[in-house]
Amino acid sequence: MSIRVFAPATVANVACGYDVLGLALGQPGDEVIIKKSDKAGVRITEITGDDGRLPTDPLKNTVGISVIKYLEAIGAKEQGLEITLHKKMPFGSGLGSSAASTVAGVFAANELLGKPLTQENLLPFAMEGERVACGSAHADNVAPALYGGIVLIRSYKPLDVIKLPVPSELYVTVVHPHIEVATKDARQILKSNISFQRAIEQWGNVGGLVAGLYQEDYDLISRSLKDVVVEPVRSILIPGFESVKQAALDNGALGGSISGSGPSIFSLCKGEEIAGQVAEAKRKAFSEIGIHCDVYVSPVNQAGPIVLD
Amino acid sequence: MSIRVFAPATVANVACGYDVLGLALGQPGDEVIIKKSDKAGVRITEITGDDGRLPTDPLKNTVGISVIKYLEAIGAKEQGLEITLHKKMPFGSGLGSSAASTVAGVFAANELLGKPLTQENLLPFAMEGERVACGSAHADNVAPALYGGIVLIRSYKPLDVIKLPVPSELYVTVVHPHIEVATKDARQILKSNISFQRAIEQWGNVGGLVAGLYQEDYDLISRSLKDVVVEPVRSILIPGFESVKQAALDNGALGGSISGSGPSIFSLCKGEEIAGQVAEAKRKAFSEIGIHCDVYVSPVNQAGPIVLD
Structure with missing residues (x-):
């Protein structure tokens, strides 16, 4: 039993909104495939498109970390999951590369396990991935990647994310x-x-x-x-x-x-x-x-x- | 021929919006009466409710200054106007006392002279009054006093004022x-x-x-x-x-x-x-x-x- 998920690149800040605004793009983005496994724990079995730059140790990988935190939160630490990550967008581009992977991973895990959490409630786990990638748990890439559209992060403590309307053209x-x-x-x-x-x-x-x-x-x-x-x-x-x-x-x-x-x-x-x-x-x-x-x-x-x- | 106008007190800043947000109150506010006169120029004939604190020299009075600037702008420098100002709200209260007077004055002059300018276009003249009262031409009291409602001053240079919706309750x-x-x-x-x-x-x-x-x-x-x-x-x-x-x-x-x-x-x-x-x-x-x-x-x-x- 497996699932394949795409999550999009994002534009954080959107000019005036440093750290508080972000929006999701149609392309590029990353793909994550997650497969259930009988062997307990999270494993990253393959990463493509990264030129060998990303760690496959799940505790050092943004996708691994956020899926592990997610499993802990839903009380499924023993669940076996095998993750394949296909990087289809550039690193260090300012387009939320780690956020796209992380959101794809957490979203895929939640879908595969029958959606125990709502999509919105996945945000804190994706933010944990950002902490690994950037050194701090910013939400201005992961929130739009997860929610879609244009989002306002009104506050980080407590986390308060508002989806803004998107004009049709x-x-x-x-x-x-x-x-x-x-x-x-x-x-x-x-x-x-x-x-x-x-x-x-x-x-x-x-x-x-x-x-x-x-x-x-x-x-x-x-x-x-x-x-x-x-x-x-x-x-x-x-x-x-x-x-x-x-x-x-x-x-x-x-x-x-x-x-x-x-x-x-x-x-x-x-x-x-x-x-x-x-x-x-x-x-x-x-x-x-x-x-x-x-x-x-x-x-x-x-x-x-x-x-x- | 004369006109009597009320303009409201205002709340500038509205917590988070220092210098950019303001809203208009129902009460208190100031009243201005303006009468056409055959004698050219702007005169302040009476001020009540100010305990003698406001200057009647029109060049030193926020209402006088803004009406003079207004007359210059519409090419009516020679128009005679007699102004009576009834202060009905406290000074130094943080409720836009000078803005209420100024807006009442400019609005009254424009009405009396047959509305050569739209209400929105009176803002720069009212801001001139604020420059006299506060030392700088802030708009976060005069704009809501003039436009009503809740306003956002997106920018001062160039001046860009947006009227925001007001929830019904x-x-x-x-x-x-x-x-x-x-x-x-x-x-x-x-x-x-x-x-x-x-x-x-x-x-x-x-x-x-x-x-x-x-x-x-x-x-x-x-x-x-x-x-x-x-x-x-x-x-x-x-x-x-x-x-x-x-x-x-x-x-x-x-x-x-x-x-x-x-x-x-x-x-x-x-x-x-x-x-x-x-x-x-x-x-x-x-x-x-x-x-x-x-x-x-x-x-x-x-x-x-x-x-x-």
Whole structure:
């Protein structure tokens, strides 16, 4: 008895919402296959697509850890599970690679065992996986990967996640330049204090973006997609950032910023046609400085993880 | 030919939304009477209820300044206007006293002159009045006083004000303790840098509050009504703050905080009955430490300024 699950890549922060906003993409994402086993405990039997970089020791692997925590919570520590992980998205891309794997794993385990927990209640276990991957239990990738759509993490203590509405014509384009920025470096570059004035601008924009989503007001969404706190610091780690961002705006993007801790750059767009043009413009801008990119275009993924077979 | 206008008191900040959120009260408020005159220019002929504290020189008076700026903008510098101001609300209360006068004045002038500008377009002139009163052109009192309802000032440069929905059972209670906190002191106590972690909590709550208003989700509104940045600093200027706040919560308030720069304390409540109990509990808590209060209970004022006759 086995199950195969896909969980999507995600864009954390969404410009103004550092640590509190995230959204799910249609592609890329990871696949996890989980099989019941007579031998007690969680084993990772195979990992593909990782170039040998991920540990197969379940206690050191984000998927392993989160499935183990999940089994403990439902009182099924002795359940035997064999996990296969197919990495189908890049590492260190700022697209929530570890979150996609972790959410796929926990969701698959819960489905396989007859859904003892609701999908929403799987979040704490997926966050444990993030703690292994990033050093802290952030939710801005795992929450949208698990819930789908656009989510607001209003609070971490206690955890309070709100699913926001997704305007019908909203598309996301992501370009992933082939350079690497480690999440830990991207976090360390940030200071522990920020300008009060910039913080006020930021929470004005968070309020504006949330209002824009409820009102399906693309202009308001566009005006609110600004990050005056983190982007000015982190963008120096991404060669060509300003010209790529400008190319997106010049081609009709509503706005955008660094995806998570980068180096991927996302844009929100109204409609598929503009999204395609924006993606191509960003690819071209990176290409002009000799950087090759992967490009992804999709509506916001409302489903989150899905059972493939 | 004359007109008499009422404009309401307002609650700026609304807990989490320092400088970006504000709402209008039913009461108290100020009244302005404006009369056309054959003698060119703006004159303030009478001010009542101010104990002689407000200047009648129109260039030094918030109402005078904003009406003069308004006349300049519509190309009617030579228009003669005589202004009477009836202060019907306390100074230094944190309830937007100067904003109520200013909005009443500009609105009255515009009505009297046949509405050459829309109500929304009066905002920059009212903000000029705030610059005279507070030293800077804040909008979190004048915008809700002028627009009515609950407003988000997404941005100051450029000015971008969004009217948010008001859940049907939302009531506001305000207690104004008879102590005085000057707006300038309340601003000076704040630092120019804040903790990044607290800023993140704050913008999570701004997002949550905006979402709660759209969803009419009183629980979410309640969870989001937290100020972890300004209240911890400013509340030390208000004797009894913690016990008054606790009394409000114990009696069913959704939440609340300092109104503007204080010392008034507002609470949002679901329904008129709870609002009444909360107001009484706050009054009692202040009274126990020997501080007398004025108490106001009303739904959010959706109208803003109104013509009385």
